[in-house]
Every structure is written in structure tokens, then in C-alpha cells.
Amino acid sequence: MTPTSETPAPTGETPAAPAGETLASTGEALASAGYAPFAHLTVPNAALYRRVMRTFLAAKERFAVHLRPEDVHAALPSAERPAELEAIVKALDSLVEWGNLRADPDTARVTAVEDFYRKRFVYQLTQAGEAAEEALAAYDEALGRRGALQAVALHDIVTQLCALLVLAAEEEPDPAKTYLALSALTGRFADLAENARAFMGSLQRTIDLHDVEEEVFLAYKDRLIQYLERFIQDLITLGGRIAQLILELENSDVIASLLRTAASREATDASPEDAERAEQEAYARWTQRWEGLAAWFITKDGRESQARLLRGRALQAIPQLLAVVRSLNERRAGRSDRSADFRTLARWFAEAPDDDARHRLWRTAFGLNPARHLTVDAETLAARAAHPVPAATPWAEAEPLRISPQLRRTGSYERRGKPRKVEDRSAARRHLAEIAAKQAAEIAAARARLATDGTTRLSALGELDPLAFGLFLQLLGDALATWRPGLTSTSATSNDGSMEIRLTALGDGVTAEIATPGGRFRGPDHAVEIVDLTEGDSDR
Numbered sequence: 001m002t003p004t005s006e007t008p009a010p011t012g013e014t015p016a017a018p019a020g021e022t023l024a025s026t027g028e029a030l031a032s033a034g035y036a037p038f039a040h041l042t043v044p045n046a047a048l049y050r051r052v053m054r055t056f057l058a059a060k061e062r063f064a065v066h067l068r069p070e071d072v073h074a075a076l077p078s079a080e081r082p083a084e085l086e087a088i089v090k091a092l093d094s095l096v097e098w099g100n101l102r103a104d105p106d107t108a109r110v111t112a113v114e115d116f117y118r119k120r121f122v123y124q125l126t127q128a129g130e131a132a133e134e135a136l137a138a139y140d141e142a143l144g145r146r147g148a149l150q151a152v153a154l155h156d157i158v159t160q161l162c163a164l165l166v167l168a169a170e171e172e173p174d175p176a177k178t179y180l181a182l183s184a185l186t187g188r189f190a191d192l193a194e195n196a197r198a199f200m201g202s203l204q205r206t207i208d209l210h211d212v213e214e215e216v217f218l219a220y221k222d223r224l225i226q227y228l229e230r231f232i233q234d235l236i237t238l239g240g241r242i243a244q245l246i247l248e249l250e251n252s253d254v255i256a257s258l259l260r261t262a263a264s265r266e267a268t269d270a271s272p273e274d275a276e277r278a279e280q281e282a283y284a285r286w287t288q289r290w291e292g293l294a295a296w297f298i299t300k301d302g303r304e305s306q307a308r309l310l311r312g313r314a315l316q317a318i319p320q321l322l323a324v325v326r327s328l329n330e331r332r333a334g335r336s337d338r339s340a341d342f343r344t345l346a347r348w349f350a351e352a353p354d355d356d357a358r359h360r361l362w363r364t365a366f367g368l369n370p371a372r373h374l375t376v377d378a379e380t381l382a383a384r385a386a387h388p389v390p391a392a393t394p395w396a397e398a399e400p401l402r403i404s405p406q407l408r409r410t411g412s413y414e415r416r417g418k419p420r421k422v423e424d425r426s427a428a429r430r431h432l433a434e435i436a437a438k439q440a441a442e443i444a445a446a447r448a449r450l451a452t453d454g455t456t457r458l459s460a461l462g463e464l465d466p467l468a469f470g471l472f473l474q475l476l477g478d479a480l481a482t483w484r485p486g487l488t489s490t491s492a493t494s495n496d497g498s499m500e501i502r503l504t505a506l507g508d509g510v511t512a513e514i515a516t517p518g519g520r521f522r523g524p525d526h527a528v529e530i531v532d533l534t535e536g537d538s539d540r
Contacts, residue, residue, distance in 0.1 A: 240480030
């Protein structure tokens, strides 16, 4: 049996449709390429094959090894079950042909010699068929994943890094604890990176309104924006803490020893002749994982960290979401939508009864009217009646129309009637100008509040209002993201180029505390100098 013989056309009837032939030929191509267990996805009866394979997987979970055709038929939902058992038998035989199932003679119910020679089989999953279904399940799961920005994962990464620092302080770190800590750290980081990638992809589809209902988008936009803002704040604070912990492990040269210990623990169960090679391969994998973690949070070799890129992408998404909301509100307010107008016009053209109606519709829609300022006298009309000019005559070959030069010198077009009243928008412009001036003043006040007169300590900044504190967190995050191994000081400039921060580690163990209306911000004290570049005094 071949994939194309599952629905043969009777003699004298019309053969299968080209679409079915294309799917069947695709199945043959998969089989010839060594992917026969996937051939059932490209044949006309693919839905039945998928349901049959899922029935075998469900039976395997119940520790049922073999299934008979009547068992498969009974296990299918009534709405999806073929009326005839023969359809199930044909599907099972096709799956056996492709290697998804294995058929064994069913001798358990043989009571006579003729029953022994009758075709009776029991079926079970093959290794290739089970692997194909696992691949399809992973594919379906990946398509349905929307991802998330896991702020909790950031806390877990901090916890595991602190545990590694504790292990690094021991003379001989416990191999089991080291392996578990590194496994938990890399596993949590892999979940964070993968979910962030999936979330940003789904967020872009949401911004583009792909596969998203407008009503659903408008209903949850506020929660989505708050979700982004909360994750950005956590990424700024915890991202800097994670970068500092990574640098502590790398500067003390203990991370290589910990990675070597984890690799040795992983290669413990390898055979003696493969132990050394297995340990080297495991160490290479652990080193690659650690480098990926460090590159995600620390800017190195002129390449920005993934955490900073993610933060910038999340910050860009907020105004983009607001722009989508604004465009939807404008569309609902009845403002012209050019694409909708053209679709409506195309439908009118398709529904026009004849070409004359389509020509009238064209002239009405696009205003291709004759030049009404050109007048034709009776003599010209009589000449045209005597010698008519076909409509298909090119302009270059037709007789020219002579007009008086006076029209060019004195002709003018004036609109008849009372001119339209000009709407006075001065009040609205003043209101917008006041809002812009107020916002600019608040931002300038926040910059002035943060600007320091020379170098000071973080603990000396005092209490900050919400706007100044938000600006301070952005500057602090930019500075910590540029910290490199071996450095004791760094500097960074804000995204808009208005502020510069210069940060120097003190190492005296003092904890800085900054009071805000929302709580108290604590962390290791540093020497800091914040410069307001808009005043032009960057050397202060």
C-alpha cells in the first residue's frame, strides 16, 4: 500500500482532485526522504490519522501495548468516529506502511483453522511513530506559547548566584550542591530568556493587531502597559544586582572551578574509557551556558547586553501600544480609512452590471471630468457632427482645439458662495502648550534635583519624588549595565543625552538608603556624580 492508494478512484469515475494529488505526492516525497512517519500529515485523510495516533499515545499512558481495530474505533469520540470499521482498518494499515505502527497477527481469538488464515492483526506504536508524535506535540506547544516576562525568575537567579558565592567561599565546594545550584541557575535563566523571546514576539503581533481582536486588545491594554512598566523596573534594579554578582564570581576566578566541579559531577556515571572525554564535553557545555548568562546581563566588547536590549524593546512597546489605541479610537470616531474606502470601491466595481456603469463609477470616484472652463461654440459642434472623431483616437493625432490666448492671461477659478468658516483652535493649542511646558518643567526639576555638585555618595542623595526616582533608576541601570570585569568605576549617558552618571565602587560595606513615597531603596553605597548635560556644564 502506498499513500496514494488509500482512496482509489473506481473505474470510470473522475480521478482525485489536484489538491489531493499534491498532498499525496508530498507524502511520497517525505517517505522517500526518510521521514515516512510524518507522511500521514500530508494526505487528504490526515485528521483521522492524527486522531488514531493520539489514541495509541493515550493507550500507552494506560500501559496498554496492543490495540485492535475495534478498540481504536471505540476510543474515538463519537463526533469524529467513522461509521464503518473498515475505514479504521485502512488507516491502521497505512500507518503500518509508513512506519508509525507495527502489526502483529492476532492469534488470541483463533478458534478454528480458517480463523488462523483470516487477516486479523493487533497494532502497537513503533519507536519512530512515538518520536514523530512527540515532535508534533512539541510543535503544537511552541505555536501556542505566548511567553511571559518573568520578574520572579530574576529573583531566583539572584538567589542562585548568592548560593554560588557561598559555595565559592568554601575551601572544597560540595560537588552535589554546586551541580544543583548551577543546574537551577541555568534552567531558570533558560526559562527567562525563552519566555521573554516568546512574549516579545507575541507583543509585536499584538501591536500589529495580527490574530488579535480589537475589543480584546482595548480591554487589556492598560494591564499590559502596567505589566511592562513593572517588569522594566524589576529588570533595572535586579539586572544591576545580577550583573554585580556575576562580576564578583568572575573577578575572584572561582567560577571556572565551580564549572569544573559541576562537569566532573555530571560525568561521574560515564564509562571509564569515556570519563575524560565526557568531562571535557560537560565542561564546555557549562562554560557556554555561563557565558550566555553573563552576556545576557553584562555589556562586553562593545556589544550591549540582552537585558538592556530587552528593556529598550519593552520601553518602545509602550508608546507603540498607545499609538495603536489612538489609531483605533480615530477609526471608531469615524475618521476616513483609506484602505476601507478602496475595499468598498472594489466591491462596487465588482457588483457593477456593465462596463458603462464601471466607467461612470470611475469618473465619479476619481473626478476625471472634462475641462469645463473650455467652451465649444456652435461652429465647432457642427464641424464635429460632420466629421466625427472616434473615441479611440490618440490626442496627438486628433485635430487640436483652438482657444483664445485671453483665457490664459485673464482666466481664473473662483469658488462660488460663502467661504467656509475657519475654526479657531488657539485655545486647544494653548492647552497643549501648557501641558508640554508643565511636563518639561517637571523633567527639568527632576534633572536639577539629581544633579550633584561634584562627587557624593548614594546615601547622601536624600529623599526623591517619584519622577526624580524613576529618572535615577534609569541612570543607575545604564551605569550598572556597562560594568565590566576589573573595573571599579564606570559612566553612562541617558538615552536622550540629557544626563550623565559616573559611578565608583567604594567597597567599605556601607549600605545606601534612598527614601521615596513608595518605599525605601537600599543597596551597596557608591560614589556617584550626576551631571545635567542640558546646562552645558559637563565638566562640573
